[in-house]
Amino acid sequence: MTSFALFAHRRFLPLFLTQFLGALNGNLFKNASIVLILYRLGNGQMAGGKVLATIAIGLFVLPFFLFSATAGNLADRFDKAVVIRASKCFEIAAAMLAAYALATDIAWMLLTALFLLGTQAALFGPLKYGILPDLLAPEELLAANGLIEAGTFLAILAGTLIGSLTVLTTDGILIVQTMVVATAVLGWITSLAIPPTRARAPQLAIGWNMATETSLLLRDVAASPSLLASILGVSWFWLAGATYLTQFPAFAKDALNAGPDVVSLFLVMFSIGISIGSMLCQRLLRGKASLRFGSAGALGMALFGLDFVFSATPLGNTNGELATAATFLAHPSSWRLLADLMGTAISAGVYVVPLYTVMQQLAPPSHRARVIAANNVINALFMTVAAGIAAASLAAGLGIKDILAAMAAANIAVAILTHRQNRRLACAPTDGAGS
Numbered sequence: 001m002t003s004f005a006l007f008a009h010r011r012f013l014p015l016f017l018t019q020f021l022g023a024l025n026g027n028l029f030k031n032a033s034i035v036l037i038l039y040r041l042g043n044g045q046m047a048g049g050k051v052l053a054t055i056a057i058g059l060f061v062l063p064f065f066l067f068s069a070t071a072g073n074l075a076d077r078f079d080k081a082v083v084i085r086a087s088k089c090f091e092i093a094a095a096m097l098a099a100y101a102l103a104t105d106i107a108w109m110l111l112t113a114l115f116l117l118g119t120q121a122a123l124f125g126p127l128k129y130g131i132l133p134d135l136l137a138p139e140e141l142l143a144a145n146g147l148i149e150a151g152t153f154l155a156i157l158a159g160t161l162i163g164s165l166t167v168l169t170t171d172g173i174l175i176v177q178t179m180v181v182a183t184a185v186l187g188w189i190t191s192l193a194i195p196p197t198r199a200r201a202p203q204l205a206i207g208w209n210m211a212t213e214t215s216l217l218l219r220d221v222a223a224s225p226s227l228l229a230s231i232l233g234v235s236w237f238w239l240a241g242a243t244y245l246t247q248f249p250a251f252a253k254d255a256l257n258a259g260p261d262v263v264s265l266f267l268v269m270f271s272i273g274i275s276i277g278s279m280l281c282q283r284l285l286r287g288k289a290s291l292r293f294g295s296a297g298a299l300g301m302a303l304f305g306l307d308f309v310f311s312a313t314p315l316g317n318t319n320g321e322l323a324t325a326a327t328f329l330a331h332p333s334s335w336r337l338l339a340d341l342m343g344t345a346i347s348a349g350v351y352v353v354p355l356y357t358v359m360q361q362l363a364p365p366s367h368r369a370r371v372i373a374a375n376n377v378i379n380a381l382f383m384t385v386a387a388g389i390a391a392a393s394l395a396a397g398l399g400i401k402d403i404l405a406a407m408a409a410a411n412i413a414v415a416i417l418t419h420r421q422n423r424r425l426a427c428a429p430t431d432g433a434g435s
Contacts (some may be wrong), residue, residue, distance in 0.1 A: 003143040014193035021187035032167040049218035060118040065277025069213035073374025076201040080131040088188035095184035099177040102255040120213040130369035143282040150275035151359020157271035177385035235382040259322035289357035291422035298415035300347025305408025
């Protein structure tokens, strides 16, 4: 069965649409808010706008630290389809606040809405990956994870471009307001078609002490070396992806002397590459979850990533203006750069999708959502630490090319570790009850 055949089934299509619309909505509003803060709400002071924009990004990520453990508990305790619909109702309320905040230009209200939409994303994370093994056969999981990953990055791409390019145009606020509320409502409607599932841990007590529940979550995962290795592997993917996405603007400006439309081109190429690599896994592995090609994916990230950095040269404008996308594409060397970026992204997709599938299969059904929640916490931690290291490195005088080269080279070590993990999984029984 091809990956796209899953779209013909109620077991998958409503969930795919629900998660796609959610990722689109969150990134649409986040990027629209950041642009609005930088160019309109910073009181004409770019420094103040940058501070508010940084706070906005942090508030969108913070809920993954605060609420992932509770989200995992709720997903294991109740029917996941019911919890998904409840989370989408929460999203509608957050979207309505977001629309009002856009109309009033009140910075603190925008930040509050961002935090609430980030909370909904944190609640939904354990549900979307945790419910897949409940709805699908084991041999369908690899294809489903590939489609979910591809859909997520395409939604991020669409939300980023629409939000950042629309909000300051004529009637841009109205367009973003309408899209944010309409997308949230559509997501709730598609969630109504998700088939019911049985509660996997109906006797589970829900703890509301976030720090205690998170520490318990991480402790349980650490007791399973194979699960922990899979989670760390996924977290490395998000660290690398977040580093590329956040450093594209500086790389384009400093290394290429190129402008914002080249950054958009990089974003498009990277997102499409991740999607291609994610869907390629089904064909490469013939539906069987293994890390057989994971080390090759990490090695591809290293080789393509290093060439991406070392082949970058300034476009040499003599008038001091930043190069446009048309000027960039007119240089033959730029096509090598785009091929490297596409190769890096495809390799990343090949690397990460089997890790998600292995994680789902290793996790006991009664704990699966909590395992995904622990994964989300560690993902957020990796991305936060990576951002801090990158900022410190830049402050210490390292260039953007140095940072991207170091990250690409680290993938060689990741390739070795992934190869060893695959050998352990092939030679040893799983740590937990499979699905």
